[in-house]
Amino acid sequence: MPGVTLEVRELSKWFGSRTAVDSVSFTVHEGEVVGLLGPNGAGKTTTIRMLSTVLTPTGGDFAVAGVPSSRPADIRARIGVLPESAGYPLHQTGLEYLMYHGRLFGLARDEARQTAVRLLGQVGLADRAQTRIATYSRGMRQRLGIARALVNNPSVVFLDEPTLGLDPAGQREILTLVRTIAEARGTTVVVSTHTLPEVEQACSSVLIMNRGKVVVSGSVAEVTNAEAAGRQSGHLRVPPDQVARASEVLQRVPGVSVEVSKDVVTVTSADGMNTVLSAVLDAGITLLSFEVDGARLSDAFLAMTRGGSS
Numbered sequence: 534m535p536g537v538t539l540e541v542r543e544l545s546k547w548f549g550s551r552t553a554v555d556s557v558s559f560t561v562h563e564g565e566v567v568g569l570l571g572p573n574g575a576g577k578t579t580t581i582r583m584l585s586t587v588l589t590p591t592g593g594d595f596a597v598a599g600v601p602s603s604r605p606a607d608i609r610a611r612i613g614v615l616p617e618s619a620g621y622p623l624h625q626t627g628l629e630y631l632m633y634h635g636r637l638f639g640l641a642r643d644e645a646r647q648t649a650v651r652l653l654g655q656v657g658l659a660d661r662a663q664t665r666i667a668t669y670s671r672g673m674r675q676r677l678g679i680a681r682a683l684v685n686n687p688s689v690v691f692l693d694e695p696t697l698g699l700d701p702a703g704q705r706e707i708l709t710l711v712r713t714i715a716e717a718r719g720t721t722v723v724v725s726t727h728t729l730p731e732v733e734q735a736c737s738s739v740l741i742m743n744r745g746k747v748v749v750s751g752s753v754a755e756v757t758n759a760e761a762a763g764r765q766s767g768h769l770r771v772p773p774d775q776v777a778r779a780s781e782v783l784q785r786v787p788g789v790s791v792e793v794s795k796d797v798v799t800v801t802s803a804d805g806m807n808t809v810l811s812a813v814l815d816a817g818i819t820l821l822s823f824e825v826d827g828a829r830l831s832d833a834f835l836a837m838t839r840g841g842s843s
């Protein structure tokens with residue numbers, strides 16, 4: 534089991550009387566990519582800003598690679614951050630920019646140059662190392678920002694909405710990069726996003742926030758299935774000559790209502806789908822396919838954050 538790189542305990546932030554983050558706890562392991570999801574105002578950015586020591590928590594604490602939040606300077610040495618709206622010195626080249634940040638972390642000049650060259654290669658900017666950032670596209674700037682977040686070889690990288698404003702190709706590049714960082718370097722990545730297919734594609738686990746609280750956490754599959762288990766609608770496809778029999782069998786199951794359209798039997802059950810499946814299989818009916826409503830992360834997200842935006 535990979536080691537714990539980020540441990541968050543009952544972290545809270547109040548702005549005056551407004552609670553932005555409300556007693557949030559979670560644990561993340563080495564090499565994990567965690568998607569931080571939630572509607573506008575859910576508390577994602579505030580959480581990232583506390584974990585990256587920009588904001589002081591009102592309550593709770595956390596540890597990065599075992600270093601407690603009471604030592605913010607030591608935490609900063611172990612993390613990398615791509616803020617929500619990162620600004621760049623447009624007159625500098627990508628190489629100069631990364632070398633400058635390497636130097637800030639105490640690297641000697643040669644070491645800073647080697648690190649900058651290596652990182653530019655990793656984020657696909659080797660051929661633009663000597664051109665000014667002013668000429669970079671938005672996607673290239675985001676990749677440069679990710680390279681900067683890696684300059685100090687961090688244990689945990691926080692990326693706040695890294696794909697915002699990018700076209701589909703740019704989004705794909707960033708997500709591929711995020712996965713590579715986690716897999717090749719064993720770095721933990723916490724990425725906040727609104728774009729659900731991205732989480733399904735790039736993240737190993739997900740935290741859904743709403744109104745300052747974590748409403749659900751787990752692997753992408755666990756979160757999706759948890760929501761599906763709470764719903765009771767499913768669609769069964771059976772051979773055309775067995776549709777009538779399936780409908781008859783299911784209507785006898787307590788708490789189940791049945792609708793038939795062509796060879797698809799749609800059932801709603803008060804007891805979940807297990808009783809439905811058992812009844813069909815016990816009657817010897819052939820099941821060609823079976824789908825439960827809400828088995829996608831987007832459905833889980835909508836169900837769990839309903840009415841949450843503020």
Ligand SMILES: Nc1ncnc2c1ncn2[C@@H]1O[C@H](COP(=O)(O)OP(=O)(O)OP(=O)(O)O)[C@@H](O)[C@H]1O
Nearest residue numbers: 548551553571572573574575576577578579580843
């Ligand atoms: N500096 C601040 N002063 C007062 N309230 C704040 C401050 N920063 C955030 N908030 C409030 O805290 C809540 C959480 O905001 P936060 O930016 O963390 O949400 P978010 O999930 O990142 O939203 P978005 O997806 O829109 O970026 C919001 O209600 C916001 O208005």
